[in-house]
Amino acid sequence: MILLVLMLIGGVMDCVYGRPQLPPLPMRNGCHLVNRELGVFRVGGEAVILSFPKFERVLRVRGIAPPTANYVITSANGTDDVSYQGEGRVQQRHKQLWFLPAQASDSGKYVCTYRNETYCVSGSIQLHVYPSDAVDAQILAYPISARVGEKLKFTCPSISYFNTTGRLIEWFKNCSSTGLQLVPFPQSNGPLLIPAVNRSHAGAYMCVLRVLIDNQQFKVSRIVQLSVEGLDPADGTTPAASNPTVTSDPGLSSSFSTTGTPVILPPVIVSPLNGTIFESFHGSGLQFFCEVITGCPMADATVVTWLIDGQSVEESYLNGRALQGGRRVTRLPDGCHIELRLIIVKVTEEDVETRLKCVTHNKGGTQEVVTRLQLEDSTSTWLVVTSVAVLCFLTVVSIFLYVLFKPKGKRKMDYILARQNSTF
Incomplete structure (x- = not known):
């Protein structure tokens, strides 16, 4: 029982200190927002399937997949959002939007929404459809x-x-x-x-x-x-x-025409969001992931790095307490996902308001996002941990005292029967 109490307390401590939490998604009109997908460029008169790989990944990584939720894709090109059924020229098939075929008038913004009675998450994508006789x-x-x-x-x-x-x-x-x-x-x-x-x-x-x-x-x-x-x-x-x-x-x-050089789209940082504040407690460790989407042909040439107060990790004051590495490239249907990790072994008061910047660039351009570190007030956390520990301790003591002083029902019954039998 004591071991169980210690494991429970350790689980609470791990939850509070040792396991970094993903930053919360921003909200708009009561719905959590996912960063926009990479734009899709297609030719009119052809079959086009519009999917949301970044949105799907956020749902999977964050465990946002309530079984009773509805997945709806709408067009946001007019004053009112237009939803689609499973028939017609434009139709929603599960988590995709099919254009059979696509037309230039289909160009615009499309929004996918995953919603139930208590939760909502939304993402968007921009579709560009060009006439077959006027495209480069x-x-x-x-x-x-x-x-x-x-x-x-x-x-x-x-x-x-x-x-x-x-x-x-x-x-x-x-x-x-x-x-x-x-x-x-x-x-x-x-x-x-x-x-x-x-x-x-x-x-x-x-x-x-x-x-x-x-x-x-x-x-x-x-x-x-x-x-x-x-x-x-x-x-x-x-x-x-x-x-x-x-x-x-x-x-x-x-x-199509081959005049000029091909346009290379700049990489897009999916996470973290610009302006995110990471909160931690004094002495705890944190790890961050910079997630970038880019075209697969440019994945190897796409640079992703972390900067601390404008300096590289090795040249910053966190050298010795921070380490970046673990670059990983994953191929997705409409691009490649690059992930680079930053680990801070121990967060101290010196790290308050530290600016963490993720920077990515290739021939197509550069993007960067800035986040900050902040120390949380540990008073409330210690109060919670102490309360849980005291509650568990009192529970163990109560069970022990109950077992120790539990009335011996069987012996009492034997004693009563003995007195009855001895009475004549």
Whole structure:
């Protein structure tokens, strides 16, 4: 029993001191808000599936998944929010919004809400749909890079939500002024393989998939913009293109252009939120996670770091008490998630109002968020811990005294029977 009491007290102490809590989500109109998803850029006339991976991850990490809650996706493009049913051109299917097909008028903001009688959490995403005859590869392209001589293999991006079983993926390339041309590829559901990259392979590649939804065929296309670094062998000149035999398909030539360089979107910090205040007690430890979403081709080149009062962890006054590391990259349907941890072994009064800054940047741009450390008043915590300990102690003492002085019912009965039998 005493061991049980000690374990209970230890659990309370761990809850109060040893286990860092996730910062609370901001609220608006009684609903917790999740940071906006990465924007989605698509071509009109094609099937589009809108999902909310960041929103889903927040629900999963924070354990926000009440079984009785309703998941509703609405359009916030007008004065009134518009919700969707499971039929029609635009329909909600569980936690996704399907456009069959998408139109330029579908562009705008969409909000997903998870709500029950006591809890509400909401997230949003921006959809951009462009007419097929007025769109540029700079807007739609998924950028990747390779070096001369490298063996390169890349897949058609962001099609995992579609059923591709038995479907042929066609690859096209804008080779020159001759227009878009078909690049034969023998596999029906494989990546495009370039055995040895040279300068002539740079350009925009389009993958086209025909999917069957509700017995109706829809087109799905994606564009990959390949940039090549380095010079070709020999005298450094660029050799002629070494593409296989191609078949012209001018009907698709207006769907994108390769002028200019591809647009690389800046990384987005998902957590923590800017202005978050982390509270801790004197002598306790804390750990923080900087979570960033970026395009997977740029994940390795995306830098994520923690700064303490504007200085690196090693150069700050917390050197020796703080450590950053544990970078982890996770691939999501619409991008890659990068996580970097910061650990403060012991928080002291010196750390009050310390500014913790998470900074991330790549070729697309830079983003940073600033949070602060603050010490909590430990008086109330010690009062709670002491009260629990006293209550547990009194419970143990009461049980012990009850067992010790419990009336011996059976002996009393025997004694009464003995007196009755002795009476004659």
